[in-house]
Amino acid sequence: xxxxxxxxxxxxxxxxxxxxxxxxxxxxxxxxxxxxxxxxxxxxxxxxxxxxxxxxxxxxxxxxxxxxxxxxxxxxxxxxxxxxxxxxxxxxxxxxxxxxxxxxxxxxxxxxxxxxxxxxxxxxxxxxxxxxxxxxxxxxxxxxxxxxxxxxxxxxxxxxxxxxxxxxxxxxxxxxxxxxxxxxxxxxxxxxxxxxxxxxxxxxxxxxxxxxxxxxxxxxxxxxxxxxxxxxxxxxxxxxxxxxxxxxxxxxxxxxxxxxxxxxxxxxxxxxxxxxxxxxxxxxxxxxxxxxxxxxxxxxxxxxxxxxxxxxxxxxxxx
Amino acid sequence: xxxxxxxxxxxxxxxxxxxxxxxxxxxxxxxxxxxxxxxxxxxxxxxxxxxxxxxxxxxxxxxxxxxxxxxxxxxxxxxxxxxxxxxxxxxxxxxxxxxxxxxxxxxxxxxxxxxxxxxxxxxxxxxxxxxxxxxxxxxxxxxxxxxxxxxxxxxxxxxxxxxxxxxxxxxxxxxxxxxxxxxxxxxxxxxxxxxxxxxxxxxxxxxxxxxxxxxxxxxxxxxxxxxxxxxxxxxxxxxxxxxxxxxxxxxxxxxxx
Numbered sequence: 392x393x394x395x396x397x398x399x400x401x402x403x404x405x406x407x408x409x410x411x412x413x414x415x416x417x418x419x420x421x422x423x424x425x426x427x428x429x430x431x432x433x434x435x436x437x438x439x440x441x442x443x444x445x446x447x448x449x450x451x452x453x454x455x456x457x458x459x460x461x462x463x464x465x466x467x468x469x470x471x472x473x474x475x476x477x478x479x480x481x482x483x484x485x486x487x488x489x490x491x492x493x494x495x496x497x498x499x500x501x502x503x504x505x506x507x508x509x510x511x512x513x514x515x516x517x518x519x520x521x522x523x524x525x526x527x528x529x530x531x532x533x534x535x536x537x538x539x540x541x542x543x544x545x546x547x548x549x550x551x552x553x554x555x556x557x558x559x560x561x562x563x564x565x566x567x568x569x570x571x572x573x574x575x576x577x578x579x580x581x582x583x584x585x586x587x588x589x590x591x592x593x594x595x596x597x598x599x600x601x602x603x604x605x606x607x608x609x610x611x612x613x614x615x616x617x618x619x620x621x622x623x624x625x626x627x628x629x630x631x632x633x634x635x636x637x638x639x640x641x642x643x644x645x646x647x648x649x650x651x652x653x654x655x656x657x658x659x660x661x662x663x664x665x666x667x668x669x670x671x672x673x674x675x676x677x678x679x680x681x682x683x684x685x686x687x688x689x690x691x692x693x694x695x696x697x698x699x700x701x702x703x704x705x706x707x708x709x710x
Numbered sequence: 711x712x713x714x715x716x717x718x719x720x721x722x723x724x725x726x727x728x729x730x731x732x733x734x735x736x737x738x739x740x741x742x743x744x745x746x747x748x749x750x751x752x753x754x755x756x757x758x759x760x761x762x763x764x765x766x767x768x769x770x771x772x773x774x775x776x777x778x779x780x781x782x783x784x785x786x787x788x789x790x791x792x793x794x795x796x797x798x799x800x801x802x803x804x805x806x807x808x809x810x811x812x813x814x815x816x817x818x819x820x821x822x823x824x825x826x827x828x829x830x831x832x833x834x835x836x837x838x839x840x841x842x843x844x845x846x847x848x849x850x851x852x853x854x855x856x857x858x859x860x861x862x863x864x865x866x867x868x869x870x871x872x873x874x875x876x877x878x879x880x881x882x883x884x885x886x887x888x889x890x891x892x893x894x895x896x897x898x899x900x901x902x903x904x905x906x907x908x909x910x911x912x913x914x915x916x917x918x919x920x921x922x923x924x925x926x927x928x929x930x931x932x933x934x935x936x937x938x939x940x941x942x943x944x945x946x947x948x949x950x951x952x953x954x955x956x957x958x959x960x961x962x963x964x965x966x967x
Contacts, residue, residue, distance in 0.1 A: 567835075570836055571833055571834045571835055571837065572822070572825045572834075572837065573831060573833060574834065575814065575821070576822065578811065579811050579814070582813050582814070583810060583812075585793075585809055586811065586879075587826070588772075588773075588794045589771060589793055589797065589802075589803060589805075589809075590822065590826035591794050591798060591826040591829065592822075592826040593792065593794045597831075
C-alpha cells in the first residue's frame with residue numbers, strides 16, 4: 392500500500408504539466424479538499440467506530456476563522472498575517488472537535504449521529520442569525536489565498552500543490568497517529584471500551600482526543616475550502632455539504648485513509664460531468680444511484696472493489 | 711458453618727472486601743461479602759452459575775458500582791475509584807468471555823496494555839522502535855506463549871489463544887493481584903495443563919483469585935477455596951476439605967433425596 396501511495400503522489404505531482412487550469416482547480420484541487428474533509432470523518436469511523444455529522448461544521452469553523460482574520464468584502468473582522476490566521480483556524484477547529492467529542496463521548500451508532508447532527512444544525516442556524524461574527528445569511532466573500540514571498544498561493548498550479556501537500560500531510564498524520572499509543576487507545580475503545588479501562592486508560596479523554604484530531608484534519612480542509620471558494624457562508628455548513636461528505640466517505644470506503652480521496656474524485660467527476668450527460672437537475676439522481684450501487688454491491692466502497700480486483704489478479708498470476 | 715460476618719482485615723492484606731453488596735433492583739447479586747486476601751495467596755472461588763462470582767469480580771475492578779460496603783486494594787480505599795485508577799494499585803483481571811481488541815495485533819494489544827498500565831498512553835507521536843514498552847510487549851507474549859503470533863490480528867486468534875492473550879494482558883506492568891474469570895472455559899483437554907502450569911508458575915509476590923468450574927484446575931492451583939452461593943460467601947476451606955464437603959456437593963449436584 393505504501394508503494395502505491397508514493398506512486399500516486401508522484402503521478403499527482405507531475406499532473407500540472409498535462410492538466411489545464413480547469414482540471415487543476417475545479418476537479419483535482421476540489422477533490423483533494425473534499426477528500427481531506429471526508430478523511431476527518433473516515434478517521435472517526437474507522438478508528439473510533441462512530442459516525443459524525445459535525446465534520447463540515449468543524450471545517451466551517453476553520454473557514455470562518457480564516458475569513459474573519461483576512462481581508463474580506465463583509466467589512467467584519469480583523470486582518471492578521473496569514474500564518475496566524477491559519478494557526479488560529481486550526482486551533483479553533485481542534486478545540487471545537489474536542490467539544491463535540493465531550494458532548495458525544497458516551498454515544499455510538501445512531502446516537503452519535505443524532506447528537507453530531509444536532510450540533511451541526513445548531514451551528515448552521517447560529518451562523519444565519521449572528522451578524523457580529525458570522526455576518527448572518529450572506530457570510531463572507533472576497534477572501535483570497537495569501538501570497539507568500541511573492542508567490543500567489545491562489546494561482547491554479549500553486550494552489551493545486553498546496554492542496555496536494557495538505558492532502559498528503561493529512562494522510563500522513565492519520566497513518567502515524569493511528570499507530571501511536573493514543574491512536575491505539577482510540578482503536579481499543581472502538582473494539583472494547585471496558586477492556587481499555589481495565590488496562591488503566593480512562594476512555595473519555597481518549598474519545599475526546601479522537602474528535603479533536605478529526606477537528607484538526609477537518610480544519611485543514613476548511614482553510615483550503617475558503618481559499619478555493621473565496622467565500623464562506625451558512626451554506627458552507629448546511630445539511631447539503633454534510634451529506635456530501637458522508638456520501639464521499641461511503642463511495643470511497645472507510646477502511647483506509649485513501650478511500651476518502653477516491654470517493655472525493657468520483658463525487659467531483661460526477662458532479663462536474665453529469666451535466667453533459669443529463670440535465671443539471673438530475674445530479675442527485677445520478678449520485679444517489681452510484682451510492683445505492685456501492686452500498687449494495689461493494690459495502691467497502693471503491694477501495695474494497697480495487698482490493699478484490701487486486702486479489703483476483705494475484706490469484707490468476709499465481710496460477 | 712458460614713463465614714464470619716465480622717470483617718477481619720488488616721492493612722497488610724492485598725485485597726480486603728467488607729460488607730460488599732450489589733443490588734439490581736430488588737435482586738441481590740452479591741450480599742454482605744467479606745473476604746481478605748493476603749499477599750501471595752492463591753484462592754479459588756467456587757459456586758454454581760448465577761452465584762454472583764463474576765459480579766463480585768466486576769465490583770472489585772470497578773466495572774460495576776457497589777451498592778454498599780467497601781473495597782481496599784493494596785491498602786488503598788478503592789470503593790469509589792473508577793476502574794482505570796484501581797488498575798494503578800496493581801489489580802488485573804481476565805474476562806470470562808474474552809474482551810479483546812479484535813482490530814489490533816497481539817503486539818499492539820500487549821504494547822497498549824503496557825503503556826496503559828504505566829500511564830504512558832497519552833502520546834500521539836508514533837512509537838519508536840526498541841522502546842521499553844515494546845520490549846515488555848514481547849516479554850508478555852513470550853510468557854503467554856504467543857511470541858510466534860505477535861503480528862497476528864487478535865480477531866483471527868483461536869479461542870484458546872485469546873484466553874492466553876487475556877492472561878498476557880493481566881501480567882503487564884507489575885501486577886499485585888490477578889483475578890482470573892474462568893480461564894479454562896472452552897479450552898481443550900490438551901490446553902488445560904498448560905494453563906495450570908502457567909498459574910502455578912506465577913511468582914509469590916502476586917495474589918491470585920480464580921473463578922473456575924474445572925475442579926481439577928481450581929483445587930490444584932489454590933491454597934484456599936471460597937464457596938459462593940446466592941451472592942453470599944458461604945464458606946472458606948482448604949482444597950482437601952472442599953473435596954469431602956457435603957455442602958459443596960449439594961450446591962453443585964443438588965441435595966440427596
